Amino acid sequence: MSQENVHRLDGRIFAEDGADGMVHRAFLRAEGFGAEQVRRRPIIGISTSWSELNPCNNGFRELAASIKRGVAAAGGLALEFPSISINEPFSRPSSMYLRNLMAMDVEETILAAPIDGVVLLGACDKTVPAVLMGAISAATPAVLVTGGPRPVACWQGRPTTVDEQWQVIDERRVGNVSDEDWLAFESVIHGGPGSCNVMGTATTMAAIGELLGFALPGSSLHPAAAPERMEVAEASGRLVVDVVARQVVPATRVTMAALENAVRTVCALGGSTNALIHLEAIAGRAGLRIGFDRLREWSRTTPFITDVKPNGRALLSELEEAGGIPAVAARIRHLLHEDVPTADGRTWGEVLDDAAPRSGAGPIGDPAAPLTPDGGMALMRGTLAPRGAVMKIAGAPGTMRRHRGKAIVFDGVPDMWAKIDREDLEVDESTVLVLRGVGTLGGPGMPEVGHVPIPAKLYNAGVVDMLRVTDARMSGTSGGSVVLHVTPEAAVGGPLAYVRDGDEIELDVAQGRLDLLVEPEELARREPVGVPTSAPARGWGRIYAKHALQPDEGCDFDFLVAEGTA
C-alpha cells in the first residue's frame, strides 16, 4: 500500500551530519544510549502492548529484552514503544470495539517515529490482528512475535485449561459448585501470563501469523516465558534486521495464496471463528477481499484433523511435541500453496519438507480420516443471513448440522439474563435461541456473548446443546451449535431485526443455508427492532458508529481499508 503522501520519519535521521541528526541523536543520548549506539542502523521499533490491564500480554517485557539482544547482535538499535492494549475480559463494550483503534495507534506510531522496521508483539486475541493491520498500512518491514499460551492449571487432580471455565460457570449457575470450590477455581485457573491455553482465538491468530509469513514457523505454541519463546524473540530481532535490508513490505506477504493457506490451516486446526473476521480485515489492508464464496469453499474442502482443546482432547503442549502448526500444515500440504514465503525467507514448501508430524502424530490426525465429515467451520447464507454466518463444527460431536425450530428472541444480553433462567420461559430443546443487537454496531464490537447459555430448566434436565443464532461473536474457547456473525446484523436492519418469538428458523449445514421461514409479505408488515436512530455524540464511539464495516468486510473502518479493495 502506498504511503507516498505521508510525511514520514525513518532511522536515516540519526545518521545526518546537520542539525536534525544532532538533535535526534542528542535526545536518544538523554536515555543513556552511547555515541556508537545512536549511530547504529537499522533502527527497529518494538511495538509492545504490555499492560497490567492485559494479563495475556504481561510477558512482553521479557520478550522485548530478548528481541533487543537479537537486534543488537545483527548491528541494529531497538527502541521499544507502547500502544494501547486490549484484553479480552477487561474490555467493554467489547475488545473488537478497540481493535481498529490499536491498529491506528500502531500504524501512526510507526509512521511518525524514526524507525526502519518493527517487531510486533501480540498475544491476547485482538492484539495480533491489530498490530498486523497497523504494520501493513504503515508499509514498514515487520516481524511478529506472539506471547505464547499461559501454563495449564491443575484442578481437582487433573490438567485444566481455560475453556473448562464455561462448564464450571454453568454448574455454579445451577447450584452445583460450592463457594469453596468456586474460590479455589479462581485461584488456579490461569497459571501465569500468556494467552488462552487452547486453540482459541489467540492461538489461532498466532498460527495465522506464521502462515502469512510474519512470525517464525513453529513459534506459536512455545509456552509464554519458556526458553524457546525467548529464543524465538531473539531470533526475530536478528531476522527483522534482514527483513529491513531486503525491504520486505508487509502487504506483499498478504497474497490470496497466503490467505488460503491460513484459512485452510485454521480449518484443519479447528481454529476460532473470530479468525475469519480478522483475516478479512488483514486482507483489506493489503487490498484484497477474500469473500464468502472462497471462505466457504476452502472450509468445506479442508479436513479438520487436530484433536486439541477446546475441540478435542490434547493440550497445546502435545500438539507442539507433535510438530506444532507446521506439522498440521504438512498434513494438508496437498491443499496449500508451497511457494508462499515464510518469515525467515524460506518457502512453505521448504518448511513442510522438514515438518512431517513427529513421534506418532499425537493429536494430529490423518486427512483421509478427518475428525468431522465436513470440516472445522461451516459457513452459511440464506434469508436470515444474506451476507453470511458461521458455525464452528469442529469438536462438539453433537453439533447440529440440520435443525428447524421456533425462535425465542433476546434483545441484547440484559434481556437474555432477565429471561433465560425463568421457569415460565417457553422453550424446549428444539427451540432456537436468538440473541440479537450484539453485532458490530449493536454490541458495539460484537462482544463474545454468542454462546447463549442453555436455559436452566433444560440444563437441569440434561440438555447440553441447542441451536443458537446471533450477530455476536463467541470466544474461541467455546463450542456447541452456535451460528455466529449473522450478517447484516440487527442494528443495521438485517433480517435478524425482524424475527419474532415463534418464527421458524431452519439451519442446513450441508446446503450452507440459514433461513427465516416467514413470508416476505408478513416481514414487510413488521418494524425492525433495535436499529439505533442516532450515533454517539462524541469520541471514539462516534467514529466507530460512522465507519465500522460488517463482519464480511472484517469489521474494519471504511477509511482504513486499502484503496481499490474489491
Ligand code: FES
Ligand atoms: Fe487473552 Fe484469551 S483472554 S488470550
Ligand code: MG
Ligand atoms: Mg477470545
